[in-house]
Amino acid sequence: MAQKPLQFRLNGAEKAVFVEDGANLLDVLRRSVGDLTAKRGCAQGGCGACTVLIDGVPGLSCLTLAETVEGRSVATAGGLPGDGSHPLQEAFMAHFAAQCGFCTPGMLMAATALLESTPHPDRDQVVHALSGNICRCTGYEPIIAAVLEVAGEGGGGRS
Amino acid sequence: MTVTVHCVPTVAEAAEAVARDRSARYFGGGTLLMRAVNEGADEVGILVRTTDPDLKRITSSGPSITLGAGVTMRAVLADPALAFLHPVARTIGGPALQAQATVGGNLFAPHPYGDMAAALLALDAEAACAGGPSRPLADLLRDTGTAGSQVVRSVSFTRPAAGTFRFRKVTRVRPTGAPVLSVAASIPVVSGRISGARIAWSAMAPRPLRAAEAERALEGCRPDATGIAGALAAAARGLDPPDDALASGWYRAEVAPVHLRRLLLEDGED
Numbered sequence: 001m002a003q004k005p006l007q008f009r010l011n012g013a014e015k016a017v018f019v020e021d022g023a024n025l026l027d028v029l030r031r032s033v034g035d036l037t038a039k040r041g042c043a044q045g046g047c048g049a050c051t052v053l054i055d056g057v058p059g060l061s062c063l064t065l066a067e068t069v070e071g072r073s074v075a076t077a078g079g080l081p082g083d084g085s086h087p088l089q090e091a092f093m094a095h096f097a098a099q100c101g102f103c104t105p106g107m108l109m110a111a112t113a114l115l116e117s118t119p120h121p122d123r124d125q126v127v128h129a130l131s132g133n134i135c136r137c138t139g140y141e142p143i144i145a146a147v148l149e150v151a152g153e154g155g156g157g158r159s
Numbered sequence: 160m161t162v163t164v165h166c167v168p169t170v171a172e173a174a175e176a177v178a179r180d181r182s183a184r185y186f187g188g189g190t191l192l193m194r195a196v197n198e199g200a201d202e203v204g205i206l207v208r209t210t211d212p213d214l215k216r217i218t219s220s221g222p223s224i225t226l227g228a229g230v231t232m233r234a235v236l237a238d239p240a241l242a243f244l245h246p247v248a249r250t251i252g253g254p255a256l257q258a259q260a261t262v263g264g265n266l267f268a269p270h271p272y273g274d275m276a277a278a279l280l281a282l283d284a285e286a287a288c289a290g291g292p293s294r295p296l297a298d299l300l301r302d303t304g305t306a307g308s309q310v311v312r313s314v315s316f317t318r319p320a321a322g323t324f325r326f327r328k329v330t331r332v333r334p335t336g337a338p339v340l341s342v343a344a345s346i347p348v349v350s351g352r353i354s355g356a357r358i359a360w361s362a363m364a365p366r367p368l369r370a371a372e373a374e375r376a377l378e379g380c381r382p383d384a385t386g387i388a389g390a391l392a393a394a395a396r397g398l399d400p401p402d403d404a405l406a407s408g409w410y411r412a413e414v415a416p417v418h419l420r421r422l423l424l425e426d427g428e429d
Contacts, residue, residue: 002163022162022196022206043197045190051255057233058255063193065186065206067164110255131335132253 008069010035011079019066026050026061029076037077037105041134048133051106052076058113060132075112077105088112091146099137106133111147120151162196164206173209174289174310183207185310187229188261190252191268213312214263217241225315228263232275235262243324247278247343250328252335263311266300270401271362274341276300278326280359280369281343284316300366323347327422329414331405338362339406340415342370342422346382353377353386358419363400363411372396373419387423391416 003018010033017032026043029035029052041049043062050061053075061074080086084093088111091097098104107130114121114129121129126147135143164186167173177183182204186192195203214229219240226235232248235241236257251260251274265275266286276296284296289310296314303309326343330336341361347354356377358370372393380386400411 004164021164024193024197044194045252045256045259048253048255054258057258058253059258060190060255062197063189063256063259065164065189065193065208067166068189068208110253113254128249128334129254132255 004067006067006070008071009073011075012073023066024062025052025054025059025064025066025069025074028066029061029074035076035078039102039105041102046134047103048106048110049103051109051133053109053113056113056116058110058132075109077108080108087150088115088146091149092143095142095146095149097138097142097146103133103135103137107135107143111143111150114147115150121147123148126151162203162206164208167207167209168211170209170211170214170289170310170312173207173211176205176207177310180205187264188231188259190256190260191264216313219318222318223315224318225313226262227313228261228266228311230262232257232260232262243319244275244278246326247275247328250274250330250335256335262314266296266311266314267303270365271337271339271403271405273361273367274326274328274338274343276367277341277359277361278324278343279314279316280367281326281345281357282316282319282324283345283357284314286314287312297369300368319345320347325422327418329418337405340400340411340418342415342419344422346377346423348382351381353380353382356390358390360398360415363395363398363415365401370394370419382423384420384424387420390423391420394419 002021006019007016015033019028026038026040029038038052038061039049041047045060045063051058052061054069055072080089088108110130110133118125126144165176173185177185184192184203184206186206186208214227216227217230217238218225232251235244235248262275265273279296285293286296286299287293289312324345328341329339340363343359345357356374358373359367360370361367373390376389376393395412395415400408402408
């Protein structure tokens, strides 16, 4: 299968890999780069577990043709502090906003994008921002509460 | 099937590349095609994409508006001049999907998708295809399947008068789930009577389409419960809505008049 070179920034670090023609960004992140934070849920764009930020904009990495991120910046939950000290991570823990945790990286990235564009969103804005991300455990309310708490604190930018 | 990606600089070249090979598919935002690629669909052998900047252009000249086929739902939402389309774009997936889903792609989205296509039908849009003249979008959707054998360059329409354009999406997963049905309408009222109404359905047929009988029934009627009764009776006449996991065709036909009534009597432009 034909391979193409691909260079992009992942969480601020330059990455250069070869990708198969037609590969999606999710597979490149997980298999070629080794960032396992974005999850493969439906691979159909329906669950949001693979949500990453591409040039600061939320994107579904499973539906993103990898070569389209050439020269661009990709942010994943892998770029958040490993000790869980980001305000969103702390709020998710405080509100028990993760149970199985499979959706959490996507939720965190969707929430990060929201808080960077809208530092003090209201509930409707939070619901809309998370509307493409499915959680089968929490019933959503703890997640919404966590994001609103961070918004109330005025935080939300990536550290 | 092994997938090959061809990237060309212009829409015209993309159209030529698509026409050359039966397994070639035009790649817009990728929300439909990447699903097929992820599933290993045999019929997709070549993805043809283009970096043509015209595709992402939104142009407005007087009342005329042209949306490049590559304009995303996110771009629509970011443009205050397109506020009448915001209720449509806002319901097409979450923010991540909206950043990828394009106006052109929505024209060829399979059932039950096609909310923007229905809105553009209600706006009486024309579609410009690569290598061909503009033609009514209704004709393009009627004649073309979801395989996308033509490459649409842009869609053009006239800005609706304030308060005349309406959109309603019925979904089981709010706010952005796939539609049970969607209905868009342009309802001009002249001297207290409806004149030149256009109504379009999505998810009520394999492809979005105009509700011609309901439109005719509205002509000259007052926009009240009595005036629209004929249109409600004709709402789903002649349609055979598809069954799917969201709703049966029977259910869609039964509730279509209910939602058309709400659209005509309760909804208004943002």
